[in-house]
Amino acid sequence: FMSETVAALCLSAGYHDTGNSMWQTLTLLFALVPCALVQLSLVFIHRDVSRDRPLVLLLHLLQLGPLV
DSSP states (O other), rough: HHHHHHHHHHHHHHHHTOOOHHHHHHHHHHHHEEEEEEHHHHHHTTTTTTTTTTHHHHHHHTTEEEEE
16 A cells, blocks of 8 residues: 555656656656545444544544555
8 A cells, every 4th residue: 555655756856857747746646646545444344433532533634544
């Protein structure tokens, strides 16, 4: 999960360096939207918000929820 996100960010930086803004935007869109959806599903399905665990909620906001 983490390596896929890092690879997408590196690829996006490469597109930025070459001036391909359309491919950079699409790469970021297809990399970050699924990450956000995974985090939302982890928060609401596993009910991490209702347990009064602020560290877990912070990790979800930083996109590190699957590591918990």
